[in-house]
Amino acid sequence: MSVQGSHGHSHGKGPQSLRLTKGAKKVLEVLERTDELSSAQDIHSALRNEEDSPPGLTTVYRSLESLVQLGLVQSVDFGDGERRYEMVKPGEHHHHLVCEKCRNSVHLDQCLVQQLEESIQAKYKFEVRGHILEIFGLCEQCQQAMATAGKK
Amino acid sequence: MSVQGSHGHSHGKGPQSLRLTKGAKKVLEVLERTDELSSAQDIHSALRNEEDSPPGLTTVYRSLESLVQLGLVQSVDFGDGERRYEMVKPGEHHHHLVCEKCRNSVHLDQCLVQQLEESIQAKYKFEVRGHILEIFGLCEQCQQAMATAGKK
DNA sequence: TTAGTAGTGAAAACGGTTTTCATTTGCTGC
DNA sequence: GCAGCAAATGAAAACCGTTTTCACTACTAA
Structure with a gap:
């Protein structure tokens, strides 16, 4: 599985392709410099505070889904009804x-x-x-x- | 920790006492004869199909909380946003x-x-x-x- | 019987997540 | 450059399991 830039023809059929879209890159940047686990809302707030035109919450969720599928990010469930995310070494957890x-x-x-x-x-x-x-x-x-x- | 019948003076301060209320008994009965994991809704439906005046969904949730605290039931989280419950040997899991x-x-x-x-x-x-x-x-x-x- | 407290249920609120749908973006071929 | 597309995006609404609220009931003890 390879990571590619966004746009272009995708073969997959998922909600979105497994490419690094613009939004996903921003999400990844936030996770890259955070060593704590972040919720979707955390990431969204972080981006709102630093981007001129930050991705919406919807895009953050979609990006996280892609990043998880790409194996760059893992989602963690503490059973409290809020999923958290963090970077991992590709494919690891x-x-x-x-x-x-x-x-x-x-x-x-x-x-x-x-x-x-x-x-x-x-x-x-x-x-x-x-x-x-x-x-x-x-x-x-x-x-x-x-x-x-x-x-x- | 002992299991007692409902009513009487409770010392705890939780949302409800750690006693087996009428509703909780019915919930427990359903779990007793089910070997699969059951969601709150599962239990509620089961009771609606067999009880003349079945406990409401709210009571099912409250009962499950008590039963978990009593150590008679464990809640299981598969990370799909729906908690499931099942009987366990008291205190075990x-x-x-x-x-x-x-x-x-x-x-x-x-x-x-x-x-x-x-x-x-x-x-x-x-x-x-x-x-x-x-x-x-x-x-x-x-x-x-x-x-x-x-x-x- | 009378308090008093715990239990209950219906409906509303909650909160994270997903869906919808119209719009924008940026390739790709011409 | 431009038309044509498919993917990406965002705002708002829908979802859905769970929790809270609040008025009412039922049990227990005295």
Whole structure:
């Protein structure tokens, strides 16, 4: 799968082609310099604050969809009804430790599921194609903050 | 934490107490005899078809919240914007292999994350309190169906 | 019976996301 | 350059699962 500039004849049939449109490039730029996870709205606000003619929210959503399909961005679901996005190395992905208090998150350096795929495949005859994994809890700082304060 | 009949003085301050209200009992009954995951709407429809005065959708949602807090039910998020529910052994939980084609799911008999908590705790100084894990792919039957048909 | 509190339901509100549809943009061939 | 197109875009509306509001009911304890 290759990344190309926008316009020109597309062969795919998706909602939009898998090319980097103008809007998608701007979205990608925002994600490139953010190490936090960003919601569509976050990205939209960021662009409104710096672009003369920023892409609309609709375009941001469409761009994110393309970028995810291109494997440049992953969408992350914390189960709170708001999807978040972040850049990944093309085709890769990673999971997070999310602090329930300060809401910061750190990447896990390796995927815990991938190494299990083989045994799942063998045991359940199930062909693994994807997964969701996010871990919630308390980061070190927040643990300490809670220990000194009157906890929970 | 103990499960009690409804009414009487509650000490908690949540949207509703952690007691088994009439509505919650009906919801639980539906989940008890369903081995598939059910959405709130699923449960609501099921009750409408069999009860003379079925609980409203609002009550179903509120009941599910209580049941989850009681540890009798777990909510499962497949990232498709619709939460699903199922009974669990009190206080336990499990994850699923979800077939992307037929949408059936099977339980994993052990939690892959729990056994990693200790190393996560040690490596990241992160206190694990919860997690989301769902695995998507193709079940055996659907793999075969795709092999015979002109595949995906 | 009488309070008092928890539970309930209908309808409205909410909020993130998707769809619709008319318009703009920028290729491509002529 | 210009016509012709298909893709991209944006504003507004639609969607849809979920939550909130608020008036009312039902249970429990005294």
